[in-house]
Amino acid sequence: MTMSNDIVTISGNIGNDPTKNETRAGKPVINFRVGSSHRYLDQRTGEWTDGGTNWYAVSAFGNLAEHAKASLHRGDAVIVTGRLKVREWEANGRKGVDVEIIADAIGHDLNWGTSGFARRQRPATPQTVQSSGVPSDELTGDAPSGYDEPTAEEQDAWRASGLTVAEGLVEEGEEMKEPSYA
Secondary structure, eight states: OEEEEEEEEEEEEEOSOOEEEEOTTSOEEEEEEEEEEEEEEOTTTOSEEEEEEEEEEEEEEHHHHHHHHHHOOTTOEEEEEEEEEEEEEEETTEEEEEEEEEEEEEEEOTTSOOOOOOOOOOOOOGGGBOTTSOBHHHHHTOOOTTOOOOOHHHHHHHHHTTOOHHHHHSOTTOOOOOOOOO
16 A cells, blocks of 8 residues: 655654665655654653654655755754655565655754755856846746756765865855855
């Protein structure tokens, strides 16, 4: 039995470093697990108590997969929103249930720390710039033609040279802008 199409939002901690693969069609996919524990105030003792931990398999595709791989690590507190899939399984005389979230959005949970955001810079071609100065492709969210996602090898090279992936995306000669927390 498989249930799907339920939209859920969970918060929890990543239990393993995200792993990147590709679909048969060559589309990037990332997988990781999130453990979510419910805390409650025990009325008898007056102390906060951890309830059981629910574990969710999380999958993301395309740009979300690329950005998540560059941003997320084991132990990070995250919020995930996506489509819930529940599958019952049976193998070797054992039965179980897998709970998976196909992510639509993933972000750090800022209740537990701070995070920086670096928007990927998209080159604007003269014919696509509107009178507002905003490339028309940015209005639709589509990458302009000629824009290539950085490869995993490029990202690894940036990390090896001491750059974050966000810093590697900045054009040579430009400055990396630090987020303002004013």
